[in-house]
Amino acid sequence: MRIVCIGGGPAGLYFGLLMKKENPAHHVTVVERNKPYDTFGWGVVFSDATMENMRAWDPETAQEIESAFNHWDDIEVLIKGKRMRTTGHGFVGIGRKKLLNILQARCEALGVELVFNREVDSDLEFPDADLIIASDGVNSKIRNRYREAFKPDLIMRPNRFIWLGTNKSYDAFTFDFRRTEHGWFQAHIYKFDESTSTFIIETTEDVFQAHGLDTADEARSVEFCEELFSEILDGAKLMSNARHLRGSAWLNFGRLICGKWSHFNGKNHVVLMGDAAHTAHFAIGSGTKLALEDAIELTRQFRKFGATPDNIPDVLAAYEEVRAVDVARIQNAARNAMEWFEVVGSRYADTLEPEQFMYSLLTRSQRISHENLRVRDKVWLEDYERWFAARAGINVDPDGPPVPPMFTPYRVRGLTLQNRIVMSPMAMYSADDGLPNDFHLVHFGSRALGGAGLLFSEMTCVSPDARITPGCLGLWNDEQVSAWKRIVDFVHATTSTKFGLQLGHAGRKGSTRVAWEGIDQPLEADNWPLISASALPYMANSQVPHAMTRADMERVKADFVAATKRGIEVGFDIIELHCAHGYLLSSFLSPLTNHRTDEYGGSHENNARYPLEVFRAIREVWPDDKPISVRLSCHDWTEGGNTPADAAIYAKMFKEAGADLVDCSSGQVSKEEKPVYGRLFQTPFSDKLRNEVGIATVAVGAISEADHANSIIAAGRADLCALARPHLADTAWTLHEAAKIGVKSIAWPKQYLSAKTQYETNLARAAAGPQPS
Numbered sequence: 001m002r003i004v005c006i007g008g009g010p011a012g013l014y015f016g017l018l019m020k021k022e023n024p025a026h027h028v029t030v031v032e033r034n035k036p037y038d039t040f041g042w043g044v045v046f047s048d049a050t051m052e053n054m055r056a057w058d059p060e061t062a063q064e065i066e067s068a069f070n071h072w073d074d075i076e077v078l079i080k081g082k083r084m085r086t087t088g089h090g091f092v093g094i095g096r097k098k099l100l101n102i103l104q105a106r107c108e109a110l111g112v113e114l115v116f117n118r119e120v121d122s123d124l125e126f127p128d129a130d131l132i133i134a135s136d137g138v139n140s141k142i143r144n145r146y147r148e149a150f151k152p153d154l155i156m157r158p159n160r161f162i163w164l165g166t167n168k169s170y171d172a173f174t175f176d177f178r179r180t181e182h183g184w185f186q187a188h189i190y191k192f193d194e195s196t197s198t199f200i201i202e203t204t205e206d207v208f209q210a211h212g213l214d215t216a217d218e219a220r221s222v223e224f225c226e227e228l229f230s231e232i233l234d235g236a237k238l239m240s241n242a243r244h245l246r247g248s249a250w251l252n253f254g255r256l257i258c259g260k261w262s263h264f265n266g267k268n269h270v271v272l273m274g275d276a277a278h279t280a281h282f283a284i285g286s287g288t289k290l291a292l293e294d295a296i297e298l299t300r301q302f303r304k305f306g307a308t309p310d311n312i313p314d315v316l317a318a319y320e321e322v323r324a325v326d327v328a329r330i331q332n333a334a335r336n337a338m339e340w341f342e343v344v345g346s347r348y349a350d351t352l353e354p355e356q357f358m359y360s361l362l363t364r365s366q367r368i369s370h371e372n373l374r375v376r377d378k379v380w381l382e383d384y385e386r387w388f389a390a391r392a393g394i395n396v397d398p399d400g401p402p403v404p405p406m407f408t409p410y411r412v413r414g415l416t417l418q419n420r421i422v423m424s425p426m427a428m429y430s431a432d433d434g435l436p437n438d439f440h441l442v443h444f445g446s447r448a449l450g451g452a453g454l455l456f457s458e459m460t461c462v463s464p465d466a467r468i469t470p471g472c473l474g475l476w477n478d479e480q481v482s483a484w485k486r487i488v489d490f491v492h493a494t495t496s497t498k499f500g501l502q503l504g505h506a507g508r509k510g511s512t513r514v515a516w517e518g519i520d521q522p523l524e525a526d527n528w529p530l531i532s533a534s535a536l537p538y539m540a541n542s543q544v545p546h547a548m549t550r551a552d553m554e555r556v557k558a559d560f561v562a563a564t565k566r567g568i569e570v571g572f573d574i575i576e577l578h579c580a581h582g583y584l585l586s587s588f589l590s591p592l593t594n595h596r597t598d599e600y601g602g603s604h605e606n607n608a609r610y611p612l613e614v615f616r617a618i619r620e621v622w623p624d625d626k627p628i629s630v631r632l633s634c635h636d637w638t639e640g641g642n643t644p645a646d647a648a649i650y651a652k653m654f655k656e657a658g659a660d661l662v663d664c665s666s667g668q669v670s671k672e673e674k675p676v677y678g679r680l681f682q683t684p685f686s687d688k689l690r691n692e693v694g695i696a697t698v699a700v701g702a703i704s705e706a707d708h709a710n711s712i713i714a715a716g717r718a719d720l721c722a723l724a725r726p727h728l729a730d731t732a733w734t735l736h737e738a739a740k741i742g743v744k745s746i747a748w749p750k751q752y753l754s755a756k757t758q759y760e761t762n763l764a765r766a767a768a769g770p771q772p773s
């Protein structure tokens, strides 16, 4: 086959040498616009997994690369006068120039034709090629030529960065955060040979401009950075790499995804590889890895199908199918890490204490969890757990086993929770006339015995017409007070678990069937009239509500106040006002459901006016030493609906009105929603609200292991973790998870104590694997 690689970066060179090695009869040419052995850039980092892959495909290059590698384990973080270090993180770094020189030399040895100093304008310059590799980097001319076919989606990210180097060797991957009068800058520093380190400096656009860096020339930029990072530079100079744009100017990172990776131009097959096909932010240092792994995968597919021109279409389809999945996974992790650095100044640097800031930094991609950190650096993690526990008010024994973050107590107003686990509100549709019964006693009682710090009632309705279904619980009469009191008293008398009351009104989502008879479907008979912010039905076949009048508002507010007073009588420890999921108060907050033109609609202030009025009314009667939480839909997942930025505005308003916590849920406001589910999928909303608005939060949604909860709480992404479905599956979720992570100090109910040791021993045995008989 005749193969031409346009662009002699890692992708083009490595693919060229692999194919030539597969079959020396292939004619392989790599065309590069730069001079031989002349390249830009400083150091790049790799993981051990990439090296292993390279070792399998070409041991010669792998060996050369390995002997030129610099390996280091430590990460050091500098912020606000503190210097902190952790180990066990295992990176290898190599100079980009060194890497390319090794690949170039190997290409030459194998007989790949290397053409330098040639700028390629079009793939049509190579009419005889069977296959053209567009490995011409992120600004690929070839990809842009066929933009219709490749469908590139390039998003320029808001931060500015400059890629510099320094002749100083750092023995750890170093992150240095510096505040100026205008805001924060961060440096990502890692050595790549005995005497040289990469030094990438990053900041936000507004800080960049406030310092006049948009009009500064290269020398001035370098001088500015040297001054700002003088402490860590310790007399060393920063160097730019003026021969290439990437090394000499402040840039924005472009995140690239392509809809398709290959195209037949009428004569030749053209396929994208490396940065021409996709980019991954330097925050997780994987661009070179992706480029090399693309080259390996395409070679693997040629080996599988047979390297002949006839097989090219099948090979290219298989290559794209395999690589697209891997690339998406890396891009996902890179996105989390990149976004962390975009908001670090506004969200974490000023607010988190250095210790917690470092934890948040280490877990920024959300691929590294609490238990991963324990494997990497047990001593550091246990010190952090002790630091966290002491901050939570635990008398820490420096020699005893540390208490993981989820098992630390949490105090808000006069309420102290024994741990950070909350049973999330869950409608059970099992009441008659809103009256709790034996099902509810057993349902809540068993979860309290199961160790959660706090139970929330299901949405408890403030009047009969506030119910979602005829099976919903209520708190509008004295009989309900007594029935609730029986349950809450049982929980208080038998366990240390606290009990919260979620109060709500169904609004336009009321008068429907119980879940198992058709969720959200209108009742077949005995419907009651509905109210909402506006006269808009939830679904096409839903009852049309009437837009609330001022008289309706007064009546409903009075119902909320009366239910709150009954909640005091019952002895609930905390109230949660349900302002989420499209129910009545939520219908005011979302522009999708609030089309009002009076003072209750049209702006954030107007949308929040009635929910805040209700909040203030219940806050007035609810005891001062008891907290109130507000549940918000932080994302409507629908075009034109609320986003986390809107949720932050509402959270701030509730905070100013006296709310203690925001429970960060999302969705269920519109049937058009397109939520993006996944592990911990709503935790970013909690993180945003907690750290930007400065209000305590509850994270909820697809949190299912102790490791998740510990990671969230330890990083300060939430104060509490609520779990719904895991509590339906396992009444003793908290006790079981404690045992799974080896925490023995959690109290089991005294009646169940004899099971504790056996359970722990069985888990330890299972973890140790099969034993010889």
Ligand SMILES: Cc1cc2nc3c(=O)[nH]c(=O)nc-3n(C[C@H](O)[C@H](O)[C@H](O)COP(=O)(O)OP(=O)(O)OC[C@H]3O[C@@H](n4cnc5c(N)ncnc54)[C@H](O)[C@@H]3O)c2cc1C
Pocket (backbone or CB within 6 Å): 006, 007, 008, 009, 010, 011, 012, 031, 032, 033, 034, 043, 044, 045, 046, 118, 119, 120, 121, 135, 136, 137, 138, 140, 141, 162, 163, 200, 246, 273, 274, 275, 276, 282, 285, 286, 287, 288, 289, 290, 291
């Ligand atoms: C600040 C920064 C830090 C980074 N740090 C890391 C890291 O630590 N680890 C990591 O793995 N990755 C890192 N990367 C990413 C890495 O540099 C790229 O992902 C990687 O180089 C992609 O390889 P490639 O071969 O696809 O493209 P490139 O390396 O961009 O190579 C493309 C080549 O094509 C040539 N070319 C372009 N157009 C033409 C043309 N028309 N004619 C002829 N030749 C042409 C170019 O001169 C270049 O040599 C970083 C990137 C940046 C910006």
Ligand SMILES: Cc1cc2nc3c(=O)[nH]c(=O)nc-3n(C[C@H](O)[C@H](O)[C@H](O)COP(=O)(O)O)c2cc1C
Pocket (backbone or CB within 6 Å): 424, 425, 426, 427, 428, 457, 458, 459, 502, 578, 580, 581, 631, 665, 700, 701, 702, 703, 722, 723, 724, 725, 726
């Ligand atoms: C059966 C069931 C009933 C629910 N009822 C309520 C409710 O009454 N009030 C509420 O705010 N959320 C309710 N939810 C949402 C949960 O509180 C929680 O936010 C959601 O299930 C995500 O958490 P999970 O992934 O841990 O299940 C309910 C969820 C389930 C599964």
